[in-house]
Amino acid sequence: MNVSLSRRTLLAASPAVFAMAGGSVLPNAVGAAAAGAAGGPSRVRLAGNENPYGPGPAARAAIAAATSDCWMYPIFEEMALKAAIARSEGLTPAHVLIGSGSSELLHLAAVLYGLDRGELVTAVPTFSLVADHARAVGATVREMPLDTDMRHDLGAMAAAVSARTRLIYVCNPNNPTGTMVSGEALNEFIAAVAGRAAVLVDEAYLDFLPDAAAHSAVARVKAGDDVIVVRTFSKLHGLAGLRIGYALARPDVVTRLARLRLTAPGSLGVAAAAASLGDTAFQDLSRRSIAEARIITTAALDDLGLRYAQSGANFLFFDTGQPVAEFLGAMRERGFSLGRPFAPYRSWCRVTMGTVAQMQAFDRALRSHYASAAR
Numbered sequence: 001m002n003v004s005l006s007r008r009t010l011l012a013a014s015p016a017v018f019a020m021a022g023g024s025v026l027p028n029a030v031g032a033a034a035a036g037a038a039g040g041p042s043r044v045r046l047a048g049n050e051n052p053y054g055p056g057p058a059a060r061a062a063i064a065a066a067t068s069d070c071w072m073y074p075i076f077e078e079m080a081l082k083a084a085i086a087r088s089e090g091l092t093p094a095h096v097l098i099g100s101g102s103s104e105l106l107h108l109a110a111v112l113y114g115l116d117r118g119e120l121v122t123a124v125p126t127f128s129l130v131a132d133h134a135r136a137v138g139a140t141v142r143e144m145p146l147d148t149d150m151r152h153d154l155g156a157m158a159a160a161v162s163a164r165t166r167l168i169y170v171c172n173p174n175n176p177t178g179t180m181v182s183g184e185a186l187n188e189f190i191a192a193v194a195g196r197a198a199v200l201v202d203e204a205y206l207d208f209l210p211d212a213a214a215h216s217a218v219a220r221v222k223a224g225d226d227v228i229v230v231r232t233f234s235k236l237h238g239l240a241g242l243r244i245g246y247a248l249a250r251p252d253v254v255t256r257l258a259r260l261r262l263t264a265p266g267s268l269g270v271a272a273a274a275a276s277l278g279d280t281a282f283q284d285l286s287r288r289s290i291a292e293a294r295i296i297t298t299a300a301l302d303d304l305g306l307r308y309a310q311s312g313a314n315f316l317f318f319d320t321g322q323p324v325a326e327f328l329g330a331m332r333e334r335g336f337s338l339g340r341p342f343a344p345y346r347s348w349c350r351v352t353m354g355t356v357a358q359m360q361a362f363d364r365a366l367r368s369h370y371a372s373a374a375r
């Protein structure tokens with residue numbers, strides 16, 4: 001057992017020591033780390049782009065309170081959640097569709113626009129669900145490489161739109177790179193393609209930005225463009241296991257998407273999401289703690305001379321300088337479970353920001369890995 005692993009194991013075993021080592025650690029994050037945080041029996045999970053601080057206190061209380069009502073379908077609760085989301089976005093409830101995670105909503109859009117041999121324009125690499133599901137229903141997928149800064153190449157994507165294009169997918173910030181296009185560039189892009197194809201903007205990670213609203217495409221929904229903005233409670237809100245997401249779109253588009261919906265979300269998720277929406281203290285704390293974790297990790301990468309993409313999200317994409325499968329194996333041995341490889345970046349790795357204490361431990365493991373590689 002190497003030094004970093006034994007220290008991590010010790011921290012995981014003792015919440016008090018973990019808190020001392022980490023600074024801003026919430027009790028639930030300590031619990032997650034102590035349980036191995038589902039990265040394996042004794043591994044720190046930095047693989048799923050979740051928020052290890054979640055759920056927040058308000059969501060936890062709402063889940064507990066909602067358990068005795070689970071015998072009912074949460075029809076009115078879902079309507080209330082829709083209304084709260086609409087209010088916070090300056091839209092009407094008819095502009096909102098709640099889904100079982102944002103995955104369900106991305107799937108609905110892929111199917112709705114992919115049927116009848118539709119064409120999808122997407123970046124590569126990006127979150128692949130939309131392309132995968134569009135292909136599964138017979139669509140053609142045009143994959144456009146990222147630009148030299150690993151951002152969506154909006155100019156190339158606009159040029160790729162043809163008479164057959166039905167849907168354009170933009171993930172902002174992008175998974176796995178964390179890179180962003182500005183709200184201004186995105187809105188110009190939407191204006192340029194509006195009327196030729198629908199635009200699906202995946203804002204799963206936008207909440208991690210302090211100025212998220214400035215970069216959202218929701219203004220184009222308000223303006224009546226054929227734009228679907230998809231968000232989730234799985235990331236900043238720390239509710240990935242409860243599967244709640246939402247889409248914001250023109251009411252006629254919401255109606256067409258809703259017709260394909262399989263079922264409605266469950267009571268506990270709806271209750272937790274509604275409570276978490278109002279828990280701005282938890283959101284702020286998570287945002288700050290994740291930003292702190294990002295600073296720790298980029299400082300290590302800078303010291304080690306490793307390149308990384310500029311991230312606005314709760315993960316970093318960096319060049320390990322070796323085949324990524326080898327690097328992932330080495331970090332697994334040191335107790336960390338990281339993201340899978342993302343072609344065509346064969347030596348790049350995605351690491352999710354865990355708690356501050358977990359990222360301090362990751363920092364030590366990273367430095368030790370490169371020190372032993374240099375020997």
Ligand SMILES: Cc1ncc(COP(=O)(O)O)c(C=O)c1O
Pocket residue numbers: 048049100101102103104127171174175202204205231232233234240243244245
């Ligand atoms: C960009 C992006 N969109 C959507 C999702 C799906 O999230 P969920 O279905 O949990 O809302 C993910 C999950 O990692 C993601 O990275």
